[in-house]
Amino acid sequence: MRVNRPKDGDxxxxxxxxxxxxxxxxxxxxxxxxxxLVQLLTPEGERVEHPAYDIDLTPEEVRGLYRDLVLVRRxxxxxxxxxxxxxxxxxxSLLGQEAAQIGSGRALTDAxxxxxxxxxxxxxxxxxxxxxxxxxxxxxxxxGGWDPAExxxxxxxxxxxxxxxxxxxxxxxxxxxxxDAATIVYFGDGATSQGDVNESFIWASVFNAPVxxxxxxxxxxxxxxxxxxxxxxxxxxxxxxxFPGIRVDGNDVFACLAVTRQALKNxxxxxxxxxxxxxxxxxxxxxxxxxxxxxxVAGELEAWKLKDPIERVKAYMFKNQxxxxxxxxxxxxxxADLGRDVRKRCLEMPDPHPLEIFEHVYSEPxxxxxxxxxxxAAYLASFEGGER
Amino acid sequence: xxTLTLAKAINEGLRTAMEDDSxxxxxxxxxxxxxxxxxxxxxxxxDFGESRVIDTPLAESGIIGTAIGLALRGYRPxxxxxxxxxxxxxxxxxxxxxxxxPLRSLGKIKLPVVVRIPCGGGxxxxxxxxxxxxxxxTHTGGLRVVxxxxxVDGYHMIQQAIRCDDPVIFFEPKxxxxxxxxxxxxxxxxxxxxxxxxRPGTDVTVLTYGPMxxxxxxxxxxxxxxxxxxxxxxxxxxxxxxxxxxFESVRRTGRCVxxxxxxxxxxxGAELAARITEACFYSLEAPVLRAGGFSTPYPPSRxxxxxxxxxxxxLDAVDRxxxx
Numbered sequence: 226m227r228v229n230r231p232k233d234g235d236x237x238x239x240x241x242x243x244x245x246x247x248x249x250x251x252x253x254x255x256x257x258x259x260x261x262l263v264q265l266l267t268p269e270g271e272r273v274e275h276p277a278y279d280i281d282l283t284p285e286e287v288r289g290l291y292r293d294l295v296l297v298r299r300x301x302x303x304x305x306x307x308x309x310x311x312x313x314x315x316x317x318s319l320l321g322q323e324a325a326q327i328g329s330g331r332a333l334t335d336a337x338x339x340x341x342x343x344x345x346x347x348x349x350x351x352x353x354x355x356x357x358x359x360x361x362x363x364x365x366x367x368x369g370g371w372d373p374a375e376x377x378x379x380x381x382x383x384x385x386x387x388x389x390x391x392x393x394x395x396x397x398x399x400x401x402x403x404x405d406a407a408t409i410v411y412f413g414d415g416a417t418s419q420g421d422v423n424e425s426f427i428w429a430s431v432f433n434a435p436v437x438x439x440x441x442x443x444x445x446x447x448x449x450x451x452x453x454x455x456x457x458x459x460x461x462x463x464x465x466x467x468f469p470g471i472r473v474d475g476n477d478v479f480a481c482l483a484v485t486r487q488a489l490k491n492x493x494x495x496x497x498x499x500x501x502x503x504x505x506x507x508x509x510x511x512x513x514x515x516x517x518x519x520x521x522v523a524g525e526l527e528a529w530k531l532k533d534p535i536e537r538v539k540a541y542m543f544k545n546q547x548x549x550x551x552x553x554x555x556x557x558x559x560x561a562d563l564g565r566d567v568r569k570r571c572l573e574m575p576d577p578h579p580l581e582i583f584e585h586v587y588s589e590p591x592x593x594x595x596x597x598x599x600x601x602a603a604y605l606a607s608f609e610g611g612e613r
Numbered sequence: 614x615x616t617l618t619l620a621k622a623i624n625e626g627l628r629t630a631m632e633d634d635s636x637x638x639x640x641x642x643x644x645x646x647x648x649x650x651x652x653x654x655x656x657x658x659x660d661f662g663e664s665r666v667i668d669t670p671l672a673e674s675g676i677i678g679t680a681i682g683l684a685l686r687g688y689r690p691x692x693x694x695x696x697x698x699x700x701x702x703x704x705x706x707x708x709x710x711x712x713x714x715p716l717r718s719l720g721k722i723k724l725p726v727v728v729r730i731p732c733g734g735g736x737x738x739x740x741x742x743x744x745x746x747x748x749x750x751t752h753t754g755g756l757r758v759v760x761x762x763x764x765v766d767g768y769h770m771i772q773q774a775i776r777c778d779d780p781v782i783f784f785e786p787k788x789x790x791x792x793x794x795x796x797x798x799x800x801x802x803x804x805x806x807x808x809x810x811x812r813p814g815t816d817v818t819v820l821t822y823g824p825m826x827x828x829x830x831x832x833x834x835x836x837x838x839x840x841x842x843x844x845x846x847x848x849x850x851x852x853x854x855x856x857x858x859x860f861e862s863v864r865r866t867g868r869c870v871x872x873x874x875x876x877x878x879x880x881x882g883a884e885l886a887a888r889i890t891e892a893c894f895y896s897l898e899a900p901v902l903r904a905g906g907f908s909t910p911y912p913p914s915r916x917x918x919x920x921x922x923x924x925x926x927x928l929d930a931v932d933r934x935x936x937x
Contacts, residue, residue, distance in 0.1 A: 368717040380717050384709045394682020424675035585720035586755050588778040592853040
């Protein structure tokens with residue numbers, strides 16, 4: 226049999242060349258012009274100007290943001306420790322993404338609605354969800370369990386990208402109600418490949434829905450780097466769908482707050498959706514079950530450590546004398562207390578009763594579940610003491 | 614009393630539900646000006662406006678996903694999936710989100726979303742337009758699955774589905790859309806999760822639903838002159854099943870045939886056979902037999918008469934129950 230060898234210009238070698246180019250392509254650099262990044266606070270703690278975005282924060286507000294950042298990192302650290310000690314089945318750490326979450330979370334009004342992934346512990350904090358409630362899912366005592374309507378913070382969604390459609394539908398409801406509110410939906414860089422996310426962009430665009438798409442590009446979808454998801458910077462995806470996209474320094478809490486605030490305002494005022502790409506880094510593993518040393522180099526982590534979202538706020542506060550050592554000490558003490566409290570209440574979380582399996586599946590009586598519940602209750606009762 | 618086709622009866626039921634509750638919305642592909650490819654939503658956008666009768670982009674996952682969001686905001690969306698074979702892009706949202714979110718919230722969230730699916734074959738359609746995917750959904754906890762078979766149920770059950778606080782998968786037998794019946798709008802409807810004896814009989818219980826109800830009634834009429842009496846039960850609700858009525862009937866007749874268009878293997882008939890065997894073992898004169906589709910993809914339409922269980926295939930199963 227004759228073997229056809231590919232020559233330059235034939236379809237096979239064109240395809241191979243394209244593949245080669247794809248592998249070496251650096252998505253963070255962008256396909257055409259270099260990407261622009263909104264930054265208001267440098268990693269060194271210097272306030273910088275941006276022509277389109279500004280933020281005017283009182284010293285108290287700055288201290289409040291710092292406190293948020295420190296406390297959510299402490300909750301996260303405690304949860305990782307609880308998992309290592311067998312008290313949680315798994316945990317998805319937010320380490321490194323605190324500024325993206327606190328900045329955007331603090332941009333929300335009470336009337337706004339947030340739709341998280343499973344990593345938005347910082348946003349949950351901003352919405353007043355008790356951190357212990359976040360642990361139930363990871364401990365395996367429930368699948369969620371806080372009241373989304375009470376906090377205007379939806380339940381964690383594990384299937385990647387599904388919640389983007391829920392957020393757009395909710396925003397369409399806001400439109401119909403004529404309410405002065407918007408939704409924000411969180412997702413990661415990997416999720417941008419999902420059909421649901423792309424469908425949600427289309428829906429939001431054609432219905433001009435009041436929704437902010439907040440993509441935390443933490444560079445890694447478990448082990449897959451961004452170039453496995455995109456050949457262009459993610460924020461540029463928006464233009465093809467017909468709405469603005471913007472990249473913000475995801476480790477800059479000021480910039481995240483300013484950009485999200487503006488996008489939400491635009492949404493509430495009928496200007497439709499915005500895609501915000503918060504350029505950040507997942508400092509930890511994807512979850513406690515993951516081992517990032519198998520797929521990324523240590524130097525990358527070290528480089529991002531220099532851009533830490535908390536240190537730059539601290540440096541800024543010191544430089545501008547917005548807080549004294551007592552303040553930082555008091556926050557550390559509060560964090561330690563919070564960590565202890567979260568740990569204590571996590572350990573106290575009871576296992577649900579076996580017959581809870583049948584609860585809350587339907588809101589109205591359901592003959593099959595009634596039957597199965599009765600049968601299993603009788604089975605349990607057949608054991609001595611009524612316990613298996 | 615008014616004579617209505619099944620399509621018109623569902624249309625009238627939707628209209629009534631929309632008049633009764635301003636939170637009821639219709640969503641789907643071509644449901645607006647066109648009135649849906651089967652005209653089930655005909656005239657609704659004209660009367661209720663574009664914000665309540667929403668022509669959506671062509672993406673089924675998007676339809677269900679945004680309907681969930683609207684339900685979270687207090688709306689009661691009724692989604693139309695244009696054809697049975699197009700529900701699969703939405704299966705992820707239906708199975709992983711719609712069915713499970715109320716449990717995830719420990720009951721704090723209710724999702725009163727109705728997913729209407731024209732189902733079944735017999736209209737000479739191309740691939741993906743003739744399927745019976747009900748078992749995929751009856752297998753999923755958190756969903757209610759119902760199938761209407763006639764205009765009376767079409768009118769009432771769609772309203773009951775909309776009023777239900779749980780998600781409902783609502784199957785409509787497309788080859789029966791043009792069948793007519795007298796519909797009394799003011800009549801008190803049968804409970805949503807109840808089966809109905811549509812023809813009483815004494816010798817064999819025939820369990821069926823959706824498009825096969827008519828086929829089974831014709832089969833029962835055909836064997837009447839032979840002195841064989843079939844009791845035909847329209848299951849109506851596929852999850853939950855009205856096993857009480859089913860068991861009572863089978864205990865009386867001692868014989869049972871289940872008929873559906875969906876493949877027999879792992880179909881609803883398998884579940885019914887297992888449950889009947891367990892509950893009615895000492896009353897059975899013969900094993901429960903099934904008449905249904907083959908374990909193949911739906912064939913090209915020139916072959917669908919061989920695939921779909923017709924009157925003779927139902928009666929063949931009936932005959933076989935007497936051979937034991």
